[in-house]
Structures are given as structure tokens and as C-alpha cells.
Amino acid sequence: MEFAEYFPVWNKLTEEEQGLLRENALFRRVEKGSLLHGGSADCQGLLLVVSGQLRAYIVSEEGREITIYRLFERDLCLLSASCIMQNIQFEITIEAEKDSELYVVPSRIYKALMERSVSVANYTSQVMAGRFSEVMWLLEQIMWKSFDKRLAEFLVNESVLEGTLCLKLTHEMIGNHLGTAREVVTRMLRYFQSEGLVRLSRGTVEITDSPRLEELSRK
Amino acid sequence: MEFAEYFPVWNKLTEEEQGLLRENALFRRVEKGSLLHGGSADCQGLLLVVSGQLRAYIVSEEGREITIYRLFERDLCLLSASCIMQNIQFEITIEAEKDSELYVVPSRIYKALMERSVSVANYTSQVMAGRFSEVMWLLEQIMWKSFDKRLAEFLVNESVLEGTLCLKLTHEMIGNHLGTAREVVTRMLRYFQSEGLVRLSRGTVEITDSPRLEELSRK
Numbered sequence: 490m491e492f493a494e495y496f497p498v499w500n501k502l503t504e505e506e507q508g509l510l511r512e513n514a515l516f517r518r519v520e521k522g523s524l525l526h527g528g529s530a531d532c533q534g535l536l537l538v539v540s541g542q543l544r545a546y547i548v549s550e551e552g553r554e555i556t557i558y559r560l561f562e563r564d565l566c567l568l569s570a571s572c573i574m575q576n577i578q579f580e581i582t583i584e585a586e587k588d589s590e591l592y593v594v595p596s597r598i599y600k601a602l603m604e605r606s607v608s609v610a611n612y613t614s615q616v617m618a619g620r621f622s623e624v625m626w627l628l629e630q631i632m633w634k635s636f637d638k639r640l641a642e643f644l645v646n647e648s649v650l651e652g653t654l655c656l657k658l659t660h661e662m663i664g665n666h667l668g669t670a671r672e673v674v675t676r677m678l679r680y681f682q683s684e685g686l687v688r689l690s691r692g693t694v695e696i697t698d699s700p701r702l703e704e705l706s707r708k
Numbered sequence: 709m710e711f712a713e714y715f716p717v718w719n720k721l722t723e724e725e726q727g728l729l730r731e732n733a734l735f736r737r738v739e740k741g742s743l744l745h746g747g748s749a750d751c752q753g754l755l756l757v758v759s760g761q762l763r764a765y766i767v768s769e770e771g772r773e774i775t776i777y778r779l780f781e782r783d784l785c786l787l788s789a790s791c792i793m794q795n796i797q798f799e800i801t802i803e804a805e806k807d808s809e810l811y812v813v814p815s816r817i818y819k820a821l822m823e824r825s826v827s828v829a830n831y832t833s834q835v836m837a838g839r840f841s842e843v844m845w846l847l848e849q850i851m852w853k854s855f856d857k858r859l860a861e862f863l864v865n866e867s868v869l870e871g872t873l874c875l876k877l878t879h880e881m882i883g884n885h886l887g888t889a890r891e892v893v894t895r896m897l898r899y900f901q902s903e904g905l906v907r908l909s910r911g912t913v914e915i916t917d918s919p920r921l922e923e924l925s926r927k
Contacts (some may be wrong), residue, residue, distance in 0.1 A: 547844070549852040576837035579844040603830060610829035611822060617833060618795040621840045625766070625798040628847055632887050633768040668851050 492592055495537045495563060499607035513598045519585045525569060527582030532572035534595040538564045541589025542650075545581050546665070555668030557581065558623045567616050573600040574617075631668070639667055640677050642706035644687070644696060654696040663694075685705075711735075711811050714756045714782060720827035732817045736752050738804045744788060746801030751791035753814040757783045761869075762809025765884070774887030776800065777842045786835050792819040830888075850887070858886055859896050861925035863906070863915060874914040882913075 491501045492514045497508065507608060515538075519525065525536065525543065538541070543560040543692065545568065560566050573596045602609045630639055639649040647656050659672040667674070681687045686702050688695040696702055712718045718726065732754075738744065744755065744762065755762070761915045762779040764787065779785050790796040792815045821828045849858055852919065862885060866875050879893040886893070900906045905921050907914040915921055 547848065549848070551852075553852065555851055563715060574837050574843060575834045578838075578841040579848075603833075605826065605828075607822075607824065607826045607829050610826050610833065614822075614829065614833045614836060615794045617836050618793050618842065619797075621843070622795060622797040622837060624840070624843055624847065628774075628843065629766065629768070629798075631847070632774060633770075633772065665905070680905075 492537075495539060495592060496705070498563075498606075498608045498612045501607060502602075506602060506606055506609075509598060509602065510594065513595055515593045515595075516580055517591050517593055519589050519591065521585055523585045525583045525585060525591075526571075527580060532596055532643075533569060534593050535570045535599045536560075536566040537592040537594070538582070539560055539590040541585060541591075542587040543589060544586040547579070547581055553668065553670075555627075556666040557627065558620060559586070559695050565616050567613065567620065570594075570596045570599055570637035572596055573603070590695065614681045636667075636669065636673065637677055637680075638706055638708055640674070640681070641686075641702050643667060644694065645699070645703050645706050648699070649697055654699065655693045656696070657692060658694055659692055711756075714758060714811060716784075717825075717831045718829045721821075721825060724838045725821060725825055725828075726797055728821065729813065736810050736812055736813075738808050738810065740807050741805055744802045744804060744810075745785075745790075746799060751815055752788060754789045755779075755802070756811040756813070756820045757781055757785070758809040758811065758894045760804060760810075761806040762802055762808060763805040764802045766800055768797070770856050772889075773884035775885040776846065777839060778805070784835050786839065787834065789813075789815045789818055791815055792822070800876035800883065855886075855892065856896055856899075857889065857925055857927055859893070859900070860905075860921050862886060863913065864918070864922050866910060866926050867918070873918065875913045875915070876911060877913055878911055891914055 492511060493507070496510065502510070516539075526533065534652075537697075538560050540562055543566060545557045545560070545566070546554050547557060548554050566583060567574065568577065568581050569583055571581070605611055640663070643663065644656065647658065648654055660678065661671045661674050664671045666676045677689060678689055682689050686696070686698050686705070710856050711730060712726070715729065721729070738760075745752065755841050756826065757779050761780055762785060764776045764779070764785070765773050766776060767773050785802060786793065787796065788802055790800070822832055859882070862882065863875065866877065867873055880890045883890045883893045897906060897908055900921075901908050903916050905915070905924070
């Protein structure tokens with residue numbers, strides 16, 4: 490598949506702008522676990538996901554994590570080019586959660602495009618507004634949704650993403666997604682198990698009652 | 709003071725665009741407590757603060773509140789024009805926290821400008837990135853900062869904003885800023901009082917040991 494098909498406002502660009510993108514966008518394959526932004530891998534540029542799955546998260550001084558959002562096929566990651574976004578004043582880490590294929594548009598190229606194309610500039614706003622909305626959603630969940638419902642929702646979503654009821658997840662991994670200590674995850678999962686919603690074994694959580702887990706997540 | 713002085717990319721607009729803004733921007737005085745966006749006052753347009761103070765907050769289904777950010781002189785409020793921002797998918801309420809003066813740029817006018825001026829489009833991105841950063845900061849505070857430190861920081865900031873050590877704030881108002889139940893605020897304030905940091909009386913919190921309160925807020 491060609492780059493043009495992954496870049497949503499392609500048809501609104503001039504031929505010269507299209508040429509600039511085509512010549513400079515790099516196709517990359519990255520392995521599961523690769524660090525794409527944050528720490529030693531800073532501000533490479535815009536990422537366009539062709540296949541796979543990326544995870545954007547923040548890390549506290551003590552090393553605690555919380556997942557901010559995920560990116561899938563055709564999603565565009567703006568914050569990996571945060572150096573060209575004035576006023577972005579937070580550190581985010583982006584890693585490949587599965588083996589992935591991406592296009593990388595170098596930061597200076599994207600910046601040049603933003604400064605000359607009103608379509609690119611407005612599209613950039615839209616993408617940012619989308620991520621902003623995801624963070625507001627997360628904030629509301631954290632503030633106003635109890636942990637049992639957040640955990641139920643996470644397990645239901647993972648099951649859809651992975652296409653299986655038997656999830657390969659340690660309690661620590663779940664804690665890192667939800668921004669919660671491992672012990673809290675363990676306690677709640679044991680409660681879920683006693684209620685017949687899941688079955689636990691080393692490194693896996695098997696969903697045994699999907700309908701009730703879904704019902705709990707929607708409350 | 710004229711509108712042009714409050715609109716940061718004014719000099720990058722064409723004369724026609726400047727004219728469009730000058731003819732359509734409305735000067736408004738609003739009283740403390742006025743609802744500017746959310747509920748019955750939806751999507752009036754961009755707000756440019758000339759004087760006063762606005763508060764942007766979200767409300768849960770149960771009526772709990774949390775302050776997302778504040779706006780002061782020369783700040784621009786984008787989310788009051790959320791109907792023209794594609795992908796903004798959350799409800800925010802904006803109210804005047806003090807008597808305020810504002811310019812209002814009607815949504816359709818701002819939308820037209822965004823679509824023709826690359827400067828306005830990029831400036832809009834920047835403002836959004838700034839608010840996005842504030843929400844990320846808030847999320848980190850909520851996730852990783854204990855409530856005593858958040859409360860200490862809030863009191864220190866209020867004291868600076870109001871220019872007094874004697875704050876007219878009920879425990880419920882503080883709870884609505886910090887997204888916390890009134891009882892939790894009361895308990896912590898009583899602890900602060902027992903530690904000699906504040907003195908409590910009906911409807912006021914008086915800071916009695918600024919240096920130690922500041923020290924606590926920075927930890």
C-alpha cells in the first residue's frame with residue numbers, strides 16, 4: 490500500500506507538497522517492544538501506522554505507568570513529533586505493542602508542510618483534538634469510575650483486540666495500563682475469580698463469563 | 709484596548725481577514741458566576757479574555773466537579789467554540805469566576821478564518837496543545853500526587869491569585885476544584901489546622917504558615 494493512501498488530506502496537497510512527502514516519508518518495520526518516542530528515541534517525526542499496534546503512556550518519577558491511548562492501522566501519531574508542536578509540555582512514551590509497520594514523516598518535513606498548507610494545519614488540529622478527547626475521557630474514568638468497572642472494561646477491550654478470551658497479561662502489565670499498583674489489580678482479579686468472571690493462572694487471565702464482565706464494565 | 713491587541717496572530721492576517729474579525733468580534737461584560745459555555749450556553753464562539761477570570765470544569769453524572777483550567781487576561785478559550793473543532797468529544801463548562809470582560813468571536817467567523825489562514829490554523833493548534841498539556845499535568849497530579857500536596861498547592865495558588873492569605877472558600881468549593889468529596893477536604897483542612905498551616909472559620913481558610921504550606925505543595 491502506498492503512503493498516499495495513509496495520509497488523509499493527501500488530495501488537498503499541491504503536487505509539490507505531495508512530492509515532498511513521498512520523497513521523505515520512510516517505511517519502517519518495528520518489533521514488538523521497540524521504543525519509538527521518549528527516553529533515548531526522541532522526536533523522530535509523525536508516525537502513520539500501516540499495521541500493528543502502538544501504545545502511548547506516561548511514566549511517573551517512581552516508574553509507575555498509565556496507558557494514555559493506543560494507535561491502530563491508519564492512525565496518526567502526532568506526539569512523536571512533539572518538538573514541532575509548540576506548547577506540548579509533557580513527556581509521553583510511545584512503544585510498539587505488537588510487531589508494526591509504519592511510515593515516519595521527519596519532523597522538519599511535517600513542520601514545513603504545516604506552515605504552508607492550511608489543510609495540513611487544520612488536519613493536525615483535528616488529530617490533536619481527538620487525542621485531547623481521549624485524555625479527557627481517561628480523566629473522567631479515573632475520577633468517577635470505580636476500579637472494578639475500569640478493570641472489567643479493560644479486560645473486555647483486550648479480549649476484542651486480541652480476538653481471544655484467554656489473555657496473556659501479568660497483573661503488573663494490567664497495572665501499568667490502568668495506572669494502578671499490582672497488588673490492587675491482584676486483589677480485584679481474585680474477587681472477579683471468586684465471582685466466576687475470570688480464571689487466573691500464571692501470566693494469563695481467562696474470561697469465563699463475558700456477558701457479566703461486559704455488564705459490569707458498562708455500569 | 710482594541711481587539712487587535714488581544715489577538716496574537718493579528719499581524720499575519722490579510723486586511724480582509726482583519727476586517728472580518730473587527731466587524732464581528734463582540735465586546736461583552738459578564739458578571740461573576742455567569743455561565744459562558746455548557747448546558748444552555750452552547751458554542752457561542754472563541755472567547756478572548758480582556759480582564760477577569762474564567763474557570764473551565766467538567767461535571768460528573770452525579771454532579772461532582774473538577775476544575776480543568778483557568779483563563780486570565782489575554783488567554784484564549786477555544787473550547788467555547790467546540791462545535792467548530794472536529795473531534796472534540798467531551799463536554800466542558802466555562803463560567804466567569806470573577807466579573808470579566810471578553811471579546812467573543814462567533815464560531816462561524818472563526819471557522820471561516822481557520823479554513824483560509826494557515827496562521828490562524830496553526831495558532832489554533834498551539835492553543836489546543838497548551839490546554840492539552842494542562843490536562844496532562846492534571847492527570848499526572850491526580851494519579852501520582854497525594855491529596856495533601858494537591859490541597860496545599862491549590863491553597864498557595866489561590867492565595868497568589870487573590871492576593872490575600874485569607875481565602876473566602878467553602879470546603880465544597882475546594883472539593884469542586886479538586887474533584888474530591890467535601891468530607892475529604894474537611895478532614896485534610898482540619899489536619900492542616902492541627903499542624904498550624906491554616907486557621908478555619910465559617911466560609912474562610914486563612915493561611916497561617918505560607919512557607920511550610922509551599923514546602924508541602926512542592927514535595
